[in-house]
Amino acid sequence: MDMNSANIEEIVRQVLVDMRGGSSAGASAPVAAGNVPQKAHVAMLTKLKHFEIQEYPMPAIGDDDILVKVEGCGVCGTDAHEYVRDPFGLIPVVLGHEGTGEIVKMGKNVKKDSAGKPLKVGDKIVTSMSFHDDPDITMYDLNKQNVGAGDIYGLQPDDDIHLNGWFADYMVVRKGSSVFNVSDLDLDSRILIEPAAVLIHAVERAKTTNILRFNSRVVVQGCGPIGLLCIAVLRTMGIENIVAVDGNQKRLDFAKRMGAGATVNFNDFKGGIDDLAGGVKAAFGGYLADFAFQCTGSAVAHANVYHFIRTGGGLCELGFFVDGGPAQINPHFDLCSKEITLVGSWVYTLRDYATTFDFLKRALGIGLPIKELITHKFPLSQINEALETNLSQAGLKIAIVNE
Numbered sequence: 217m218d219m220n221s222a223n224i225e226e227i228v229r230q231v232l233v234d235m236r237g238g239s240s241a242g243a244s245a246p247v248a249a250g251n252v253p254q255k256a257h258v259a260m261l262t263k264l265k266h267f268e269i270q271e272y273p274m275p276a277i278g279d280d281d282i283l284v285k286v287e288g289c290g291v292c293g294t295d296a297h298e299y300v301r302d303p304f305g306l307i308p309v310v311l312g313h314e315g316t317g318e319i320v321k322m323g324k325n326v327k328k329d330s331a332g333k334p335l336k337v338g339d340k341i342v343t344s345m346s347f348h349d350d351p352d353i354t355m356y357d358l359n360k361q362n363v364g365a366g367d368i369y370g371l372q373p374d375d376d377i378h379l380n381g382w383f384a385d386y387m388v389v390r391k392g393s394s395v396f397n398v399s400d401l402d403l404d405s406r407i408l409i410e411p412a413a414v415l416i417h418a419v420e421r422a423k424t425t426n427i428l429r430f431n432s433r434v435v436v437q438g439c440g441p442i443g444l445l446c447i448a449v450l451r452t453m454g455i456e457n458i459v460a461v462d463g464n465q466k467r468l469d470f471a472k473r474m475g476a477g478a479t480v481n482f483n484d485f486k487g488g489i490d491d492l493a494g495g496v497k498a499a500f501g502g503y504l505a506d507f508a509f510q511c512t513g514s515a516v517a518h519a520n521v522y523h524f525i526r527t528g529g530g531l532c533e534l535g536f537f538v539d540g541g542p543a544q545i546n547p548h549f550d551l552c553s554k555e556i557t558l559v560g561s562w563v564y565t566l567r568d569y570a571t572t573f574d575f576l577k578r579a580l581g582i583g584l585p586i587k588e589l590i591t592h593k594f595p596l597s598q599i600n601e602a603l604e605t606n607l608s609q610a611g612l613k614i615a616i617v618n619e
């Protein structure tokens with residue numbers, strides 16, 4: 217679908233703003249009206265494992281559009297998949313969907329964000345999705361499906377505007393996009409919003425089982441950024457009896473700092489799944505878990521996790537964000553005879569997105585080291601290095617941060 221037809225004949229009209237009295241947080245100075253450069257730069261993935269910084273004329277901004285000066289963007293596993301294999305067939309593409317920046321220009325029809333908060337030049341925003349096929353997805357309907365039907369900036373094919381992803385210095389947010397004013401969050405927190413929303417949604421899905429309760433015994437399997445954020449979300453809702461499972465001791469140590477009461481390194485248990493399950497049970501002081509979050513993309517991990525859960529317990533599977541192939545379980549022993557309640561979780565709803573802003577404030581408020589999840593920051597010019605660092609698993613969350 218052509219999103220740009222509305223823009224093409226638009227004449228750019230400078231929005232006059234009074235920056236005095238503006239409430240925007242963050243370090244970078246607001247761009248005064250008229251200070252938008254003539255050229256924008258994007259990191260275009262032109263072939264596998266190769267980004268090129270490309271320069272384009274600053275596009276005209278239509279009455280329903282927003283021009284954002286990009287401040288930063290997290291590197292996601294999805295970006296890494298695209299970089300290595302292009303499974304979605306998007307090349308050439310400007311990636312980057314975990315981005316945030318400052319409004320430098322707005323069309324005259326833009327007044328409010330998707331939650332009804334006023335928007336003005338100088339505000340800090342994030343985008344969630346843009347909806348072309350399913351305009352019924354709103355954040356006000358509690359029964360709404362996740363936003364998997366929407367398009368996302370940073371995963372759209374290139375077009376004549378080019379500023380379609382957050383791995384850039386400017387991006388154009390077009391009509392039909394979900395936009396949130398997050399001026400009250402600092403840059404690092406804003407970069408973590410999109411991945412954190414995945415966990416807010418997973419925990420909301422888990423709560424539908426009625427098994428997850430105040431201080432339930434909870435296993436979190438997988439301590440990458442998603443598993444660590446899972447622990448943080450659980451901590452902010454009063455669950456402290458958490459055991460983290462992973463094979464990487466550094467990540468397990470971080471899980472403890474995030475609030476896991478105990479950790480289990482699966483490399484310490486060579487005697488098969490019963491041995492490992494015994495390790496989890498011991499970590500809970502002789503009990504199996506009431507509930508488990510499976511946060512890895514590993515088929516073996518999916519099969520293993522059932523063994524950590526008590527009879528009548530629950531499981532949220534969220535690790536298979538992309539197709540990781542089939543996993544083998546024994547339905548009689550793993551599900552039926554134990555009466556396990558299983559929920560799957562994928563992406564988020566728009567309401568989860570808004571909840572995420574409050575989660576981040578609360579996590580900081582109770583002293584969780586949430587911002588330390590961002591272990592590496594690269595300028596846009598080093599985007600290839602940033603992706604390689606993500607692939608090497610040398611850190612946790614890798615981010616592109618513009619000056």
Ligand SMILES: [Zn+2]
Pocket residue numbers: 292293294313314410411
């Ligand atoms: Zn992501």
